[in-house]
Amino acid sequence: MAVNVVESKEWYLAGYAAEGVPTTDHLTLRSVPLSFSLDSIPDAHVAVQLLFISVDPYLRTRMRGQEDGLYFPQFSLNQVITAFGVGRVMRSKDEKYSEGDIVLNAFFPVAEYCVVPSSVLIRKIDPEAGIPLPEYLSCLGVPGFAAWVGIEVLGEAKPGSNAFISAAAGGVGMVAGQLAKLKGCRVIGSTGSDAKVRLVKEEFGYDDAFNYNKETDFDAALSKYFPNGIDIYLENVGGKMLEAVLNHVNPHARIPVCGMISQYNEIWTKREGVRNLLNIVGKEVRMEGFLVGSYLDRFADFTVEMEGYLKQGKISSKIKIYEGIQSFAESLGSLFSSSNFGKVVIEVNKPR
Numbered sequence: 001m002a003v004n005v006v007e008s009k010e011w012y013l014a015g016y017a018a019e020g021v022p023t024t025d026h027l028t029l030r031s032v033p034l035s036f037s038l039d040s041i042p043d044a045h046v047a048v049q050l051l052f053i054s055v056d057p058y059l060r061t062r063m064r065g066q067e068d069g070l071y072f073p074q075f076s077l078n079q080v081i082t083a084f085g086v087g088r089v090m091r092s093k094d095e096k097y098s099e100g101d102i103v104l105n106a107f108f109p110v111a112e113y114c115v116v117p118s119s120v121l122i123r124k125i126d127p128e129a130g131i132p133l134p135e136y137l138s139c140l141g142v143p144g145f146a147a148w149v150g151i152e153v154l155g156e157a158k159p160g161s162n163a164f165i166s167a168a169a170g171g172v173g174m175v176a177g178q179l180a181k182l183k184g185c186r187v188i189g190s191t192g193s194d195a196k197v198r199l200v201k202e203e204f205g206y207d208d209a210f211n212y213n214k215e216t217d218f219d220a221a222l223s224k225y226f227p228n229g230i231d232i233y234l235e236n237v238g239g240k241m242l243e244a245v246l247n248h249v250n251p252h253a254r255i256p257v258c259g260m261i262s263q264y265n266e267i268w269t270k271r272e273g274v275r276n277l278l279n280i281v282g283k284e285v286r287m288e289g290f291l292v293g294s295y296l297d298r299f300a301d302f303t304v305e306m307e308g309y310l311k312q313g314k315i316s317s318k319i320k321i322y323e324g325i326q327s328f329a330e331s332l333g334s335l336f337s338s339s340n341f342g343k344v345v346i347e348v349n350k351p352r
């Protein structure tokens with residue numbers, strides 16, 4: 001790289017959003033000069049050009065101004081937002097990394113360029129491995145890992161199990177459905193549009209799916225799709241869907257609670273209550289919240305299995321790519337509608 005100073009655009013939090021979808025009233029883009037001269041990069045740091053940033057629902061919960069629910073630390077006001085991402089090393093003051101290395105970091109600044117301690121980098125990616133880079137944020141990233149923990153570890157998926165997956169066409173859901181099919185389950189999904197119902201059935205192999213905006217009596221829908229009850233419910237949305245599921249669980253059903261996106265934009269006193277939680281007693285249901293960060297000792301097993309599935313074409317994915325760092329606020333807002341298919345990623349700079 002010839003230049004030593006770049007103007008880098010980055011997103012910071014200008015104000016907390018206790019309720020509603022955060023907008024550009026809360027998120028602001030600014031431009032900052034960054035020096036890449038070797039003298040200005042501290043030892044054990046690398047200068048990175050961001051290539052792809054993962055846009056995930058949990059980011060919203062870090063913009064509330066108060067910890068609850070997922071209990072992620074809140075972003076500090078006026079500080080740059082961070083997210084999972086893929087970048088290219090431009091300058092290195094760590095002998096383990098060289099210019100041109102492609103690296104993964106769970107907490108990259110949502111920016112065009114950055115200088116970060118090399119200790120935060122998770123690993124290098126081999127760009128010649130035949131796997132497109134955004135896939136490291138999708139099937140091979142947090143959503144894929146969450147799906148794997150939910151279905152294989154906590155869901156204990158077995159041949160013949162009846163599995164239900166909400167937000168079935170999202171980053172987690174699309175992988176979870178395919179994993180459950182590979183384990184021999186009968187898999188049903190719920191999602192927000194007819195086009196997404198078709199997608200999960202035709203591309204992700206779901207046995208069936210319903211549009212929760214059309215089939216609004218969830219209890220009736222689950223009676224129809226699960227005549228033999230539900231053994232595994234991968235919970236992604238919460239609220240009324242969870243309540244309906246609890247009327248259809250089989251004895252010893254498992255409910256890995258991955259998230260509850262329908263409740264993320266409400267303060268807790270306004271969130272939907274679940275009136276029939278009592279059912280988990282008589283049905284001896286195991287309902288368990290989890291965070292992928294607590295399963296990092298299994299990440300290597302997951303990666304080997306998932307890379308195998310991808311290379312053999314047993315798992316496919318759909319990735320919605322937003323162009324340019326300026327699209328962060330819009331892409332984050334899109335997670336709370338039914339407008340996108342699959343995993344949402346920003347292409348910050350074009351990979352060469």
Ligand code: NAP
Pocket residue numbers: 055056057058142143146167168169170171172173190191192193196236237257258259260261262263290291292293334335336337338339340342343344
């Ligand atoms: P995603 O790809 O961003 O998909 C989000 C989808 O959720 C949207 O496309 C939308 O699809 C659906 N949705 C939005 N608002 C909804 C509402 N009010 N009611 C029902 N569905 C709604 O999300 P993801 O990455 O798959 O994440 C899914 C869940 O997993 C989230 O709750 C997330 O927080 C959680 N998660 C947890 C972990 C963990 O470690 N526990 C890791 C990753 C993700 P529709 O068209 O279907 O409405």
